[in-house]
Amino acid sequence: MTDEVLQGFRDRIDIVDERLMELLAERFEITKAVGSHKAATGLPAADPGREERQVERLHLLAERFGMDPEFSVKVFRLIVDEVIRHHERIAEATDSGQDQAP
Amino acid sequence: MTDEVLQGFRDRIDIVDERLMELLAERFEITKAVGSHKAATGLPAADPGREERQVERLHLLAERFGMDPEFSVKVFRLIVDEVIRHHERIAEATDSGQDQAP
Numbered sequence: 001m002t003d004e005v006l007q008g009f010r011d012r013i014d015i016v017d018e019r020l021m022e023l024l025a026e027r028f029e030i031t032k033a034v035g036s037h038k039a040a041t042g043l044p045a046a047d048p049g050r051e052e053r054q055v056e057r058l059h060l061l062a063e064r065f066g067m068d069p070e071f072s073v074k075v076f077r078l079i080v081d082e083v084i085r086h087h088e089r090i091a092e093a094t095d096s097g098q099d100q101a102p
Numbered sequence: 103m104t105d106e107v108l109q110g111f112r113d114r115i116d117i118v119d120e121r122l123m124e125l126l127a128e129r130f131e132i133t134k135a136v137g138s139h140k141a142a143t144g145l146p147a148a149d150p151g152r153e154e155r156q157v158e159r160l161h162l163l164a165e166r167f168g169m170d171p172e173f174s175v176k177v178f179r180l181i182v183d184e185v186i187r188h189h190e191r192i193a194e195a196t197d198s199g200q201d202q203a204p
Binding site: 003005006009010012013014016017018019020021022023024025026027028030031033034037038041043050054057058061062065066067068071072074075076078082085 | 105107108111112114115116118119120121122123124125126127128129130132133135136139140143145152156159160163164167168169170173174176177178180184187
């Protein structure tokens with residue numbers, strides 16, 4: 001059951017969701033570039049200090065936008081887990097490439 | 103350890119993260135309005151058909167933007183869980199208000 005007001009809200013949510021997906025994809029493009037850059041320059045893959053600063057910043061951003069800081073960290077962890085999955089997949093693809101050309 | 107290229111990527115990630123938090127906050131504002139509207143008009147709180155259509159749409163959006171559809175659904179579930187928490191908090195606040203003025 002829907003009315004016009006509800007439909008208006010849902011249309012707005014759908015627009016936000018599309019933009020969210022687009023931004024997440026943009027973010028993964030950047031983290032992929034970070035991974036390649038670190039591999040090429042020999043920088044260490046992990047940087048706990050950076051991650052800590054990101055969590056602090058997300059807490060502040062969540063508060064500024066009236067959200068629960070814990071929620072922002074949950075989103076961050078989900079994204080970081082996916083970034084790790086991407087890096088693992090790239091590492092696997094690189095390994096298979098090396099197997100083919102020893 | 104950081105170099106200029108890495109710092110450039112990190113600055114871009116920080117901009118994306120701020121925009122993500124802002125969009126999530128905007129989305130919660132809309133879902134709060136949806137909750138109030140449903141309560142005021144007697145529309146049912148849950149709508150499984152709408153949720154199913156949202157998941158389908160997110161799958162398509164994730165594919166369009168080159169992401170794993172499962173990831174988009176994980177993000178959606180996290181958001182929906184938070185929306186439910188918001189609604190529960192509003193319901194609790196309303197209950198306490200009624201207790202004070204029976």
